[in-house]
Amino acid sequence: MSKRIYIFDTTLRDGEQSPGASLNVQEKLEIARQLERLGVDVIEAGFPISSPGDFHAVQEICKVVKNATVCGLTRAVNKDIECAAEALKGAVRPRIHTGLGVSDSHLQHKLKLSREAAMEKGVNAVKHARKFVDDVEYFLEDSGRADVDYLCQVIEAVINAGATVINIPDTTGFATPEEYGARIARVMNRVPNIDRAIVSVHCHDDLGMAVANSLAGVMNGARQIECTVNGIGERAGNTSLEEVVMAMKVRNDYYQTETGINTQEIYNTSRMVSNLTGILVQPNKAIIGANAFAHSSGIHQDGVLKERTTYEIIDPKDVGIPESKILLSARSGRHALQHRLGELGFHINENHLDKIYERFLQVADTKKLVYDEDLEAIVADETSVVPVAYELIRVQVSCGDNITPTALVTLKNRKGETHTDSAHGTGPIDAIYRAINRVVKVENTLTEFSIQAITKGVDALAEVTIRIQQGEDIYTGRASDTDVCVASARAYLHALNRLMDRATRASNNVKLEHI
Numbered sequence: 001m002s003k004r005i006y007i008f009d010t011t012l013r014d015g016e017q018s019p020g021a022s023l024n025v026q027e028k029l030e031i032a033r034q035l036e037r038l039g040v041d042v043i044e045a046g047f048p049i050s051s052p053g054d055f056h057a058v059q060e061i062c063k064v065v066k067n068a069t070v071c072g073l074t075r076a077v078n079k080d081i082e083c084a085a086e087a088l089k090g091a092v093r094p095r096i097h098t099g100l101g102v103s104d105s106h107l108q109h110k111l112k113l114s115r116e117a118a119m120e121k122g123v124n125a126v127k128h129a130r131k132f133v134d135d136v137e138y139f140l141e142d143s144g145r146a147d148v149d150y151l152c153q154v155i156e157a158v159i160n161a162g163a164t165v166i167n168i169p170d171t172t173g174f175a176t177p178e179e180y181g182a183r184i185a186r187v188m189n190r191v192p193n194i195d196r197a198i199v200s201v202h203c204h205d206d207l208g209m210a211v212a213n214s215l216a217g218v219m220n221g222a223r224q225i226e227c228t229v230n231g232i233g234e235r236a237g238n239t240s241l242e243e244v245v246m247a248m249k250v251r252n253d254y255y256q257t258e259t260g261i262n263t264q265e266i267y268n269t270s271r272m273v274s275n276l277t278g279i280l281v282q283p284n285k286a287i288i289g290a291n292a293f294a295h296s297s298g299i300h301q302d303g304v305l306k307e308r309t310t311y312e313i314i315d316p317k318d319v320g321i322p323e324s325k326i327l328l329s330a331r332s333g334r335h336a337l338q339h340r341l342g343e344l345g346f347h348i349n350e351n352h353l354d355k356i357y358e359r360f361l362q363v364a365d366t367k368k369l370v371y372d373e374d375l376e377a378i379v380a381d382e383t384s385v386v387p388v389a390y391e392l393i394r395v396q397v398s399c400g401d402n403i404t405p406t407a408l409v410t411l412k413n414r415k416g417e418t419h420t421d422s423a424h425g426t427g428p429i430d431a432i433y434r435a436i437n438r439v440v441k442v443e444n445t446l447t448e449f450s451i452q453a454i455t456k457g458v459d460a461l462a463e464v465t466i467r468i469q470q471g472e473d474i475y476t477g478r479a480s481d482t483d484v485c486v487a488s489a490r491a492y493l494h495a496l497n498r499l500m501d502r503a504t505r506a507s508n509n510v511k512l513e514h515i
Helices: 025-038 052-064 078-087 104-111 115-129 148-161 177-190 210-219 241-250 263-277 298-306 334-343 350-367 372-382 428-440 484-508
Strands: 006-009 042-046 069-073 094-101 136-141 165-170 198-203 224-227 390-400 403-413 418-424 445-453 462-470 473-481
Touching (some): 052 078, 069 078, 078 094, 078 115, 094 104, 094 165, 104 115, 136 148, 148 165, 165 210, 165 224, 198 210, 263 372, 350 372, 390 428, 403 428, 418 428, 473 484
Parallel strands (some): 006 042, 069 094, 198 224
Antiparallel strands (some): 390 403
């Protein structure tokens, strides 16, 4: 009989901690709705005490999520727990996720607590959380490097205090699958009251073993996996939701497990998270990469054409990737475009459809054929929920051998006023950005610039992703166009609009009286 494994998604909390992956409230709500369609059991919506924005996001997610548990992270501090409880009030199924480190490294250098004091603090945190919710998860940070005897003692104590879920994280991605599986097995065998709680695994990918470690944990008694869409997260990332779910589905003969995930929503979810965070999915990424179901070798092509399973162990339709693609051109009408967008999982309202269709015709006139990847980029550009302080009206560049690169830009602000300025630069993109800076006048540092062709051919859409920094904050911008200079200008304005939106919200923020 298959064992039910619960999927705990922390894309909106641990995943958002990826540098440059900051999301606004509307973007978090959009992802939360999609995660519920995907069928995750738990959505870790944020860390409410960390900022008023995170508090508000958790509150709003609680209002729209009806089937999944909504979880808020806290430290083992009463004020954190009370803040999370307040943010989670509207949830149908609220969970408070609290805890402390258990390795000697964390106790001595980070917490500066003795083992006994840390255990007492953790027990008190669980008892305090149980005053507000019935579902309390306790994390034992850096369990992968902790003394097993002490680990088991803390687990027994917090379960007695009321913890319903025990999270045993490999926080630094240090463990091997054999070690981590054995650690879960020892906990299952040595903690006398472990049957009163669900054991959860939370693995990081510093050595590329997060998925393998999570599956090893499941094989040794864990019943919840904590993961993120596309595997995003701190440093090298977290356990990849799509990989761990499909591993258990494809190899059900081995793992003998089941989840509540609607796997046909995996691709849509992956693309949404990638577009909103600006973190690109590598082409050879398992399950959802652009090349995951592509065959270039003649031998492979011959085999797949005769029988798909000769080289594909997963039917692409099982993860929401259509086997065939409709090639759209400028001769395609609105209905054909809307139909194809629907097949790709986009449900577009009329206002957005008008903008998308206008942009589609511009691209089709240039490219002749418009591919699914082009459509996804167009939708991402035209349905952005970032408030627009400035939009690009025109960009003109002069550059070449023995010519000083010069850019002329015209921008329109939210009042409808247009501003034109020009600047020289070391290259055309530098000149464009200098000209934009002369109009916008917002201090920032460009920390990353990347460009890639979305499809093949010299007429492919160029997708530009940039990151800018102001103080400690990083903002991501992305845009696509057949003209690299136009895409670069739009991407820079996208990031600047994020920066200015956050600054505006911060200046208008009113402190929450109840925190």
